[in-house]
Amino acid sequence: MNPRLHLLLSLASLASLASFASFALAAGCAAPPVAPLQASAAASALPAAALPGATAPITYVVKAGPRAEVLTVDMTLPPGPARTFRVEEAAASFVRDATFVALSGRGAAEALSAEGDTLRVPPCPGGCRVHYRFFLDEAAASLDDVGYAAERNGAYLAPPSTWLLQPLSGVPDPDVGRFRLRVDTPPGLRFVSGLFRAPDDPSVYEARLSDLPRTPYAAFGVLQRFEVAAPGGVVDVAVLPGAIDVDHDHLRRWVDDAARGISTYFGRFPVPSALVIILPTPDGRPGFSTALGNGGASVIARIGRSTTTEALARSWELTHEFVHLSFPNLHLRHSWLEEGLATYVEPIARARLGIIKPEEVWRGLALGLPKGLPEPDDRGLDHTPTWGRTYWGGALFCFLADLEIRERTGNARSLDDALRAIVAEGGNISVRWPIEQALDVGDRATGVTVLSDLYARWKDRPVDVDLDALWRRLGVRLAERRVFLDPSAPLAAIRDAIAAGPPVSRAP
Ligand SMILES: [Zn+2]
Incomplete structure (x- = not known):
């Protein structure tokens, strides 16, 4: 399905986050301008941001399996009424084994039953925890879209919006309420996300609940990483597995050129941090790239295997995406x-x-x-x-x-x-x-x-x-x-x- 159309269909059904549906959350598609087409309770708890008067955030602690083929998620909810949850609509069938336990009292975990593609969590006056598994390998095979879930060269690309249960009802104001996310990976496997990090804890990501339906790009895999500093921000570069002829020095220079160009034009790098996922492809040139924000900033940049250093240096696509990072999402x-x-x-x-x-x-x-x-x-x-x-x-x-x-x-x-x-x-x-x-x-x-x-x-x-x-x-x-x-x-x-x-x- 056309990702943007699919997105609209998905968002249109998120009644409690209705204001979302009208925004161009697929932001920044990067069509070329030159051619027409685009655990245990103790271990799972994250410290909540202690803002007086603020509603406690929903927290997620995610453990990735050996190759991230299955994600184990513990979601901790602050005290509240009955709430309904769902992952990205097309991925609902990959949520399995959901259970619920109240944090007050000594109740045993109960299975959560699905109503259609949503899960209903009973009222929990003392807060509660929901535990579930998400089958990322199955989602990637089924959806095969880097904006939702896809496997590329042994790595999984899937924004948290695909695998985090999101509140559909029972949240007073998703523009005020926040969520926090920590992802633990086994040795050798890395997780990267374009979500901004929590101000008080760099090991945790944090954003508004209203960002949850369309979070920035993310990836699990054997990734190579390096950082490029820019005035006012930093670009976190993650290179996915796959052969490309250009070496990391030239990749670094290419990202640095785009970041400097944007910082010079806009007076600073527009965001405190941005993730650039480099996706090697079998062809011979820098290719179609896309940007995605909402609670962070991210770009997927495709580079053909036989791309030359000269072609990379001349390419315009990354600078185009960085301009998208430098402007707010607007209505579609x-x-x-x-x-x-x-x-x-x-x-x-x-x-x-x-x-x-x-x-x-x-x-x-x-x-x-x-x-x-x-x-x-x-x-x-x-x-x-x-x-x-x-x-x-x-x-x-x-x-x-x-x-x-x-x-x-x-x-x-x-x-x-x-x-x-x-x-x-x-x-x-x-x-x-x-x-x-x-x-x-x-x-x-x-x-x-x-x-x-x-x-x-x-x-x-x-x-x-x-x-x-x-x-x-x-x-x-x-x-x-x-x-x-x-x-x-x-x-x-x-x-x-x-x-x-x-x-x-x-x-x-
Ligand atoms: Zn664009």
Whole structure:
């Protein structure tokens, strides 16, 4: 099944987390912009974060089997009424042997019976513990999707949302309530997750309950790991088993380039930590990558076996995904802004590092932006989810906004300032924002209401753009797929500032 469609179907049924259904939690799909398509009680208890007045978190302690083929999960619930739980809908049949025991008194464990694909936990005034097993090997064979459960080269890829029982009812406010997760693996086996770590305990992950239906990517396996430091954050890289020709030094340089490009553009690395899972594939080039947030930040990056170091250094995909890390999840109908930003910012971020030349930025825009113009049946950006309008229509929005901010502020402010402010206010892939919030934060940073005004004009109706006139003002001329930049064009200074970046005095 199409993962995004599947996601929508799954989320639509999570009544208690209804606000979730409308967000683009499959965030950041990474379709290329150049082509159309994408235990014992004592041992199990985790210390709860002791915030006065806060509801105690739900805690999960997970033990992986020898190859992680089976996960044994102990879920500890704070005192509360009857609650219903379910794992990711498509994985419900892989939850087995669920039992329940009250933490107060000396009751024996009782079997929990399933009602459909949900489990009902009786009221537990003194708190209780649910124990179950999750058959990850069966889920991976059945679902075979890295966003849900899949086996690749002996490792399992499966976000916690696939194997953690999530509350469907009985939780007052999933945006306030939190969960904590610890995963224990046998010697030689590793677990990695893009979830953020708890502030008081780096061995534990912690996020909001409302993040549980679509947590960041995670993997179990014989993984090789290294870290890449970035300003304001760290990238945790996990290389899955499988042969690739490029060595770890070049992988490190590739991740470092993408992280530096993003940190330079956005003023800092957008999240305190991000997981990059490198998935070797049998083909010959860097491939389709995807990003996933909600309580953390993660990317799966595919690298073909015979990818050369040169091809890796030139590839754009990881920078595109890192732009997704740098912006909040929006409602599904605004995917055009998430993808448009990634499409527009990625080459600029690489040009500012000197990885590509400014001419390449302008050549890409000159060839790509016409694909983002409205077609005859267009109903505005919020209502026309075609490939062209999503990637290049969104990029056109960002490009015009950047130009107008620069023109109205004498090139003193730009889209950079708007996006930096959004990151500075915590707007990154770990959270979900209404689009208006993001545009408002951006507008306040630039001092002009370009983003909100442009959105109001473009969201519900097609707006044509005279790109030829724009290229003339900018001094960008495309001839036989080569681009020529005219230094005497009226907007030459703005054009050059876009690819060159802010003056040194404004750099981080
Ligand atoms: Zn994307």
